[in-house]
Amino acid sequence: MTDAGSKVIINRKRPGMILLLIDRSYSMEDTVRNDGRTLAQMVADAVNETLYNLCLLCIHEEHEGPRPYFRVGLIGYGMSATADVQAVEPALGGMLAGKEVVTSTELALNPIRVVERNGGADFDGEMISVPEWLEPVAGYATPMCEAIYRAGSLAADFCANHPDSYPPIVINLTDGVVTDEPYAPTGDQHPAGLDEWAERLTTLRTNHGPLRFLNAFVSATPLDASWFPSTPNGLPEPGRRLFDISSPLPEDLATAAADKGKPIGAGARALIVNASPHELAAFLEIGTLDVLNGAEYGG
Amino acid sequence: MSGLIEPQVFVTAKPGERPESCQDVAWFDPAVAGGPVAGFAVADGATGGWDGRRWAELVVDAAADAIAEAGGAIDGRWVRAELADALDRARETWRLESPSSEPTTDPVAALARAKFKTSGGQCTLTAGVLWAGTEGSWHLRAFAVGDSPLVHLRPSDDGYRVLLAAPQHRADQFDTHPTLISSKPPGPGAVVPGLSAIAIDDLAVGDAVLVMTDAIAAWALHRDEVIGDPWGVLVGLDHAGFGALIDRTRTTDEMAADDVLLLRMTIAAQPYRALPTVGPLTTPTQPIGPGGGR
Numbered sequence: 258m259t260d261a262g263s264k265v266i267i268n269r270k271r272p273g274m275i276l277l278l279i280d281r282s283y284s285m286e287d288t289v290r291n292d293g294r295t296l297a298q299m300v301a302d303a304v305n306e307t308l309y310n311l312c313l314l315c316i317h318e319e320h321e322g323p324r325p326y327f328r329v330g331l332i333g334y335g336m337s338a339t340a341d342v343q344a345v346e347p348a349l350g351g352m353l354a355g356k357e358v359v360t361s362t363e364l365a366l367n368p369i370r371v372v373e374r375n376g377g378a379d380f381d382g383e384m385i386s387v388p389e390w391l392e393p394v395a396g397y398a399t400p401m402c403e404a405i406y407r408a409g410s411l412a413a414d415f416c417a418n419h420p421d422s423y424p425p426i427v428i429n430l431t432d433g434v435v436t437d438e439p440y441a442p443t444g445d446q447h448p449a450g451l452d453e454w455a456e457r458l459t460t461l462r463t464n465h466g467p468l469r470f471l472n473a474f475v476s477a478t479p480l481d482a483s484w485f486p487s488t489p490n491g492l493p494e495p496g497r498r499l500f501d502i503s504s505p506l507p508e509d510l511a512t513a514a515a516d517k518g519k520p521i522g523a524g525a526r527a528l529i530v531n532a533s534p535h536e537l538a539a540f541l542e543i544g545t546l547d548v549l550n551g552a553e554y555g556g
Numbered sequence: 557m558s559g560l561i562e563p564q565v566f567v568t569a570k571p572g573e574r575p576e577s578c579q580d581v582a583w584f585d586p587a588v589a590g591g592p593v594a595g596f597a598v599a600d601g602a603t604g605g606w607d608g609r610r611w612a613e614l615v616v617d618a619a620a621d622a623i624a625e626a627g628g629a630i631d632g633r634w635v636r637a638e639l640a641d642a643l644d645r646a647r648e649t650w651r652l653e654s655p656s657s658e659p660t661t662d663p664v665a666a667l668a669r670a671k672f673k674t675s676g677g678q679c680t681l682t683a684g685v686l687w688a689g690t691e692g693s694w695h696l697r698a699f700a701v702g703d704s705p706l707v708h709l710r711p712s713d714d715g716y717r718v719l720l721a722a723p724q725h726r727a728d729q730f731d732t733h734p735t736l737i738s739s740k741p742p743g744p745g746a747v748v749p750g751l752s753a754i755a756i757d758d759l760a761v762g763d764a765v766l767v768m769t770d771a772i773a774a775w776a777l778h779r780d781e782v783i784g785d786p787w788g789v790l791v792g793l794d795h796a797g798f799g800a801l802i803d804r805t806r807t808t809d810e811m812a813a814d815d816v817l818l819l820r821m822t823i824a825a826q827p828y829r830a831l832p833t834v835g836p837l838t839t840p841t842q843p844i845g846p847g848g849g850r
Contacts, residue, residue, distance in 0.1 A: 319668035386666035
């Protein structure tokens with residue numbers, strides 16, 4: 258399951274890291290066909306659900322509260338959440354505004370709101386209270402390179418400080434084409450394109466293997482989603498570029514995907530193209546909770 | 557009755573954890589319901605669920621009650637009757653202790669309720685009885701769910717040899733998804749899913765019976781397979797030695813950084829004397845030996 262060949266342990270000393278890159282470009286205002294939500298709202302809902310489930314993984318007793326099993330970062334790129342400008346910025350709001358990475362404890366304690374909703378079958382149809390962390394935002398262009406660069410900085414720090422942890426999981430949620438390449442951070446004289454920034458990102462690793470870089474292309478007119486494609490041929494734009502930058506599917510992720518009934522071919526990449534709202538939620542679940550399901554938690 | 561069961565419980569929490577957070581729980585009663593049968597139980601609460609320690613306490617309590625109700629006579633009928641009823645009562649207690657279901661703006665309360673409802677509690681259980689036979693040997697009957705195995709040891713020329721290890725007898729049989737007793741009611745017809753029965757009829761003076769939670773059991777079985785007899789070390793442990801063993805094997809990554817519990821029951825040759833009960837609710841700030849009370 259891992260390069261180290263040993264059991265994955267997630268605890269306070271060996272936390273996991275999850276970074277979500279959230280496209281906030283203008284086109285995220287488009288309304289999803291047969292759904293009624295904007296793409297930005299669809300992504301925010303899926304991200305909120307993922308964060309909620311991550312927090313559930315981390316809580317074992319009410320008086321103790323959630324444990325810091327994870328480092329979590331949300332990076333928005335496109336419209337700023339606080340001003341009418343383009344920005345690449347931390348996307349958590351409320352008490353966590355401006356923080357690039359927080360522990361799962363900080364995350365759980367500081368949602369932007371707690372909403373009531375029907376809990377479904379698990380709760381016998383009762384209403385439940387559910388925290389939310391992310392607001393939908395849309396506007397301006399798609400500075401994806403800078404977002405990947407920022408993710409790389411955070412992930413590099415994490416890998417250096419937690420070499421025995423499960424490798425960082427970075428998931429890019431986008432509906433568009435990169436608009437900021439070639440990109441060079443301030444003070445850097447060597448601009449690079451999307452592929453190079455992604456390559457730099459995916460060379461990061463812990464003793465348990467390379468960073469996992471997943472990409473989800475969402476569409477306002479989702480048709481025939483391509484799950485974990487093995488070839489870029491036939492993918493709608495920008496599918497080919499997203500294919501190229503996505504991690505080859507590691508064994509544990511392939512297992513998690515297969516367990517959810519997603520056929521995995523040779524050379525499959527950590528990518529979904531044309532995800533509907535339901536499929537986006539499932540993709541995030543496979544890429545985070547399912548892939549970490551075999552880990553041993555505690556301590 | 558000849559001989560004496562000398563029980564010792566060694567327990568410690570995960571590294572860096574508060575002792576009271578330890579989710580491994582044990583019980584031993586040298587005279588169940590004042591009779592000639594000794595009872596024991598070990599449970600290992602699952603970290604991934606809700607309040608694994610509390611559920612492990614309730615399940616060990618349930619096993620102790622069920623053994624007492626049957627006067628120490630446990631068999632398949634006991635599983636379906638006394639044990640099943642006692643586990644149902646444990647589930648009801650668990651339900652009554654549930655987090656509030658009122659609407660809340662407190663995110664921790666919201667998460668607590670959801671985790672309680674969706675995950676519940678899970679734990680292993682290995683519970684049984686020991687008694688002296690008229691022919692001089694001792695007998696054991698036990699039932700086990702999950703990966704807290706029981707090991708029967710006999711002294712040999714070069715240490716101890718394993719006469720029985722069950723349900724697990726190899727180190728590679730431990731994984732992170734053992735069958736567990738859940739706070740959620742089992743499905744129709746599945747009174748206690750995944751139950752293994754253990755019977756020993758040739759326990760002799762000098763033998764030891766160990767019941768171990770997964771970390772130390774996996775360590776011991778692996779060492780037995782690869783290096784050689786770990787059993788003499790475990791049979792000879794005192795509390796200081798237990799602490800040193802755990803520290804050393806965790807440092808070298810030989811033992812998983814998990815809660816650890818070892819219940820050791822030795823058939824000794826001394827004349828019978830009354831021993832106090834080891835209770836499941838004893839907070840393991842120190843290794844538990846004979847003492848405390850249920």
